[in-house]
Amino acid sequence: MDICIFCSSRREVTYSLNGSSISYCRCCNTSGVSHLPSESEINNFYQGFNFQTDLCNYDLIATPAIKEWLHGFDLPQNAKMLDVGGGGGFFAKAFQEFGFGESTYVDLDSGACDFAKDQMELERVICDSVENGDNYFKGQKFDFIYCRHVVEHLVNPAQLIMQCAELLSEKGTFIVQCPNGLSKEGLLYPRYWMKFLRKTKCSNNWSWPRTCLFSLTKKYGWGLDPMRHLWAISGAGIQHLFKDQEEYVVNVRSASLADKVYSPYWRTTGYFKRWIAKLARFCSKQFGLGMHLVVEIRRK
Numbered sequence: 001m002d003i004c005i006f007c008s009s010r011r012e013v014t015y016s017l018n019g020s021s022i023s024y025c026r027c028c029n030t031s032g033v034s035h036l037p038s039e040s041e042i043n044n045f046y047q048g049f050n051f052q053t054d055l056c057n058y059d060l061i062a063t064p065a066i067k068e069w070l071h072g073f074d075l076p077q078n079a080k081m082l083d084v085g086g087g088g089g090f091f092a093k094a095f096q097e098f099g100f101g102e103s104t105y106v107d108l109d110s111g112a113c114d115f116a117k118d119q120m121e122l123e124r125v126i127c128d129s130v131e132n133g134d135n136y137f138k139g140q141k142f143d144f145i146y147c148r149h150v151v152e153h154l155v156n157p158a159q160l161i162m163q164c165a166e167l168l169s170e171k172g173t174f175i176v177q178c179p180n181g182l183s184k185e186g187l188l189y190p191r192y193w194m195k196f197l198r199k200t201k202c203s204n205n206w207s208w209p210r211t212c213l214f215s216l217t218k219k220y221g222w223g224l225d226p227m228r229h230l231w232a233i234s235g236a237g238i239q240h241l242f243k244d245q246e247e248y249v250v251n252v253r254s255a256s257l258a259d260k261v262y263s264p265y266w267r268t269t270g271y272f273k274r275w276i277a278k279l280a281r282f283c284s285k286q287f288g289l290g291m292h293l294v295v296e297i298r299r300k
Helices: 039-046 055-061 064-071 090-097 110-118 157-166 190-204 208-215 235-241 271-287
Strands: 011-017 020-025 031-033 079-084 101-107 125-127 142-148 168-179 248-255 292-299
Touching: 011 190, 055 090, 064 090, 079 090, 079 157, 090 101, 090 142, 101 110, 110 125, 142 157, 157 168, 157 235, 190 208, 235 248, 235 292, 248 271
Parallel strands: 079 101, 079 142, 101 125, 142 168
Antiparallel strands: 011 020, 020 031, 168 292, 248 292
16 A cells, blocks of 8 residues: 555555656645655665755855844854755855854765865765764754755655754754645746646646646646655645654745745846746745745754
């Protein structure tokens, strides 16, 4: 039986994508690949990807907007940050440069870890999984944990989320950011939206009208792209995950593709595109349709 790892409800196959069957959970609206690849297949696929590992991109992270965002978490002096799968360590570096405290960077990709050590000059770099954190952290807790666009790539994202939550200090904050599986913001960016729909159309041999209509339903998992993205997670899915964890408070919202903090690499040029970006931010805030799912987890 195909069971949802977030809410333990039964899932049903709804469509195909890139040769994989996609299952949908009616209870929490999370979609994912039915038959997941092995951990070794995942590791081999990602070895050497090094997303955004370009020194120039650090300037897009070390901005007043992100500094203000970090200030909003009311961190203690000399706070400790854990940057999980940080794509080169830009946020970990900015955290230190802003004077918030010290950061630890953890990633499975040896190339990304080398970049974080050699180019970002981070001292605390762990080339391993968070699951093996006890070998390095030695009981240490963190005041701020950021996991940015990592969980959708994993075989078991629920496991990583729970393990990171356990590493929180008494007043710590854990931010999980991933594609919002229920997002419809892409409708405001037709060329971007159609790039993903084309894969769905070809994988299922559907007509364009059927494909477009299906994309408007909850069964269409925004962001799915096997074997790169294995999950289209919903806020309800993560809330279900913490349903019996009374020591945590979980808040869910979405962020637009045009958000300065959660989309630091996205750029809009021209009057019309800037107007679209404003509309996207409004819809994201009012209706929760933004492309990014942002989950804030705190200890009570």
